[in-house]
Amino acid sequence: MTGVAVHLKGLRRSFGPTHALDNLDLAIEPGEFIALLGPSGCGKTTALRVLAGLEDADSGEVLVGGKDVSSLPANRRDMGMVFQAYSLFPHLTALANVSFGLSLRGRTKSLTRAREMLELVGIGQFADRYPHQLSGGQQQRVALARALAIEPSVLLLDEPLSALDAKVRVQLRDEIKRIQTEVGTTTLFVTHDQEEALAVADRVGVMRAGKLEQLAAPADIYLTPATPFVAEFVGLSNRLPGTVVGNEVEVLGTRLPMLSPASSPSVTALIRPESVQVTADPEGSGRVLTTSFLGAISKVTVSVGDELVVAQVATDRLASLAPGTPVRVTLQPNPVALA
Ligand code: ATP
Numbered sequence: 102m103t104g105v106a107v108h109l110k111g112l113r114r115s116f117g118p119t120h121a122l123d124n125l126d127l128a129i130e131p132g133e134f135i136a137l138l139g140p141s142g143c144g145k146t147t148a149l150r151v152l153a154g155l156e157d158a159d160s161g162e163v164l165v166g167g168k169d170v171s172s173l174p175a176n177r178r179d180m181g182m183v184f185q186a187y188s189l190f191p192h193l194t195a196l197a198n199v200s201f202g203l204s205l206r207g208r209t210k211s212l213t214r215a216r217e218m219l220e221l222v223g224i225g226q227f228a229d230r231y232p233h234q235l236s237g238g239q240q241q242r243v244a245l246a247r248a249l250a251i252e253p254s255v256l257l258l259d260e261p262l263s264a265l266d267a268k269v270r271v272q273l274r275d276e277i278k279r280i281q282t283e284v285g286t287t288t289l290f291v292t293h294d295q296e297e298a299l300a301v302a303d304r305v306g307v308m309r310a311g312k313l314e315q316l317a318a319p320a321d322i323y324l325t326p327a328t329p330f331v332a333e334f335v336g337l338s339n340r341l342p343g344t345v346v347g348n349e350v351e352v353l354g355t356r357l358p359m360l361s362p363a364s365s366p367s368v369t370a371l372i373r374p375e376s377v378q379v380t381a382d383p384e385g386s387g388r389v390l391t392t393s394f395l396g397a398i399s400k401v402t403v404s405v406g407d408e409l410v411v412a413q414v415a416t417d418r419l420a421s422l423a424p425g426t427p428v429r430v431t432l433q434p435n436p437v438a439l440a
Contacts, residue, residue, distance in 0.1 A: 104132030104287035105166035105254045107152065112161035114147055114311075121147040122158065123311030132285045134278070135316075136298035139308035140334065145291040148308070149257050152289060154178045165254060178255075181248030181286070185260040187240040189232040189247075195219060196228040199247045218246035221280060238269035245277065249284060256281070258290040262297065274301055295335050299323065307331045325360060325436065329371070332360075332438030338371035339410050340440055350439070353405060355432040359439060369440040376433040377412035379403055381421050385429035389422050405430050 107129040114122040121144045129135050137145045150156035152163055154175035163171050170178050189198045196215050203211035219225045222242040224235075232240055241261055248256060258277070262270045278301045281288050292298050298305045299319040306316040307330075315327040326332035343350040345363040350356070352370045379387070379401055387405040399416045402409060410430060414422065422428065 104130075104285050106131050106164075107255055107287055107289070108162075108164040109148065109152060110162040110164065112148065112151055112158045112163075114144075114151060114156065114158050120311045122151065122161075125161070125308075125312060127306060127313060127316065129287055129289065130303075132287055134281050134288045134290065134301060134303045135306055136290045136292055136302035136304075137306045137308055138292060138295055138298040138335070139314075141293060143308040144311040145293070145308055146259055147311075149259050149289055149291050152255070153180050153182060153257055179251075179253055180255045180257055181251055181253035182257045183241065183244045183248050183259070183261040185263050187232065187237065187244060187264075189240055189243055191232050194229050194231055195224065195235065195243045195246075198232070198243055199250050202247065202251050214250055215246070218250045219243070221249070221283070222246045223276065236269070237265050238273050241265065241273060242276075245280070249280070249286065253286060256286045256288040258288065260292055261290075263292070263294070270297075277301060299335070307334060309334075326438050328361075329438055329440050332371045333440065336373060337411070338373055338438075339377065340369050341372055341408055341410065343368045343370040343437075343439075350437060352437070353408070353410070353430055353432060355434070357432060357434055358436040360436045361439065363439055371438045371440055372410075372432060373435070374400065374411045374413040376435050376437075377410055378431045378433065379412045379414060379422060380429045380431070381426050382429040383427050385427045387428045387430045389424050389426045389428055391424055392419050392422060394419065403428055403430055 109125055109127040112122045112125040125148055139145055151158045154173060162169055199218050200211040200215035203214055219228050222245050224239055224242045262273055274297055304316055305319055305322050307314045309330050315331045322335055341352050343352040345366045350359050350370055387403040390402045390404050393400040397416055398413055399419050401412045401414050401422050
């Protein structure tokens with residue numbers, strides 16, 4: 102199985118007055134794992150459904166492996182799909198669910214293939230169980246095995262983890278990444294969960310109102326957001342007042358480079374908690390208000406003048422930062438986004 106390129110070109114799709122897709126362009130490299138991330142209603146699922154052939158676009162093209170598949174029905178697009186809701190046949194075993202779509206291969210070959218797929222997704226031992234005898238995470242593994250069994254040219258995952266509890270979600274997320282890397286199938290993963298998108302994807306496409314706002318590697322999305330929307334949607338930020346000085350912005354006395362030009366001299370800068378350093382200092386202008394233990398890394402909220410600033414600190418430093426402690430607050434000179 103090797104990946105094919107996917108190109109969504111100028112897709113538009115409206116539902117009454119709603120522009121679910123508004124000239125969406127997205128080019129996926131062969132074998133690439135793309136996550137589409139965005140708030141509810143931004144058009145992620147519609148994009149996936151148009152690619153799958155489950156929904157028609159009003160205009161635009163869908164190219165798979167360089168071929169225009171826009172007019173092909175879903176069952177001729179050669180795509181494997183996993184949805185949020187477990188979509189297994191309840192009266193068939195895990196093995197039968199996976200071999201179901203393989204009947205053209207003959208019975209023995211399809212059963213062998215289905216067993217291999219169940220091994221690949223880590224549940225070979227549950228081949229003979231029925232869906233109601235499997236946990237939610239195991240059922241989604243069967244669904245993934247079934248989607249991959251047909252050797253699809255594209256794998257489509259629509260919020261496949263959102264019905265699972267937190268721990269299983271992380272486990273299966275990491276498994277999906279491992280399996281996708283192993284089989285190399287071009288993959289589009291739709292999620293509203295930023296951590297999930299950043300953790301699995303080669304590139305993350307952040308969508309807003311039917312368009313792609315930014316398409317970039319996870320670290321670039323996080324560290325150099327292209328727009329204020331991306332900066333605010335991905336990760337947590339302090340919103341702090343800044344004054345523009347030349348091509349820098351001064352925030353809490355530190356001058357920082359800006360990711361985009363300012364439109365007025367007074368701006369709101371978005372500062373990541375990990376860019377804020379807090380040091381106990383009797384002469385400091387800040388004061389620790391609260392601390393929250395979060396594991397290896399913890400959170401400290403500091404008041405500086407009228408502002409509240411959240412900083413991320415190594416937990417072993419919490420002892421020196423008890424509430425009431427006077428502190429000096431400095432900012433790392435990372436480029437900042439403006440709200
Ligand atoms: P969510 O994360 O909530 O699933 P999404 O980003 O996947 O959201 P879509 O499901 O693609 O968003 O929907 C985009 C917009 O199109 C929304 O405003 C939605 O209400 C609208 N929409 C989608 N499908 C239909 C439909 N069949 N009929 C009417 N409106 C629709």
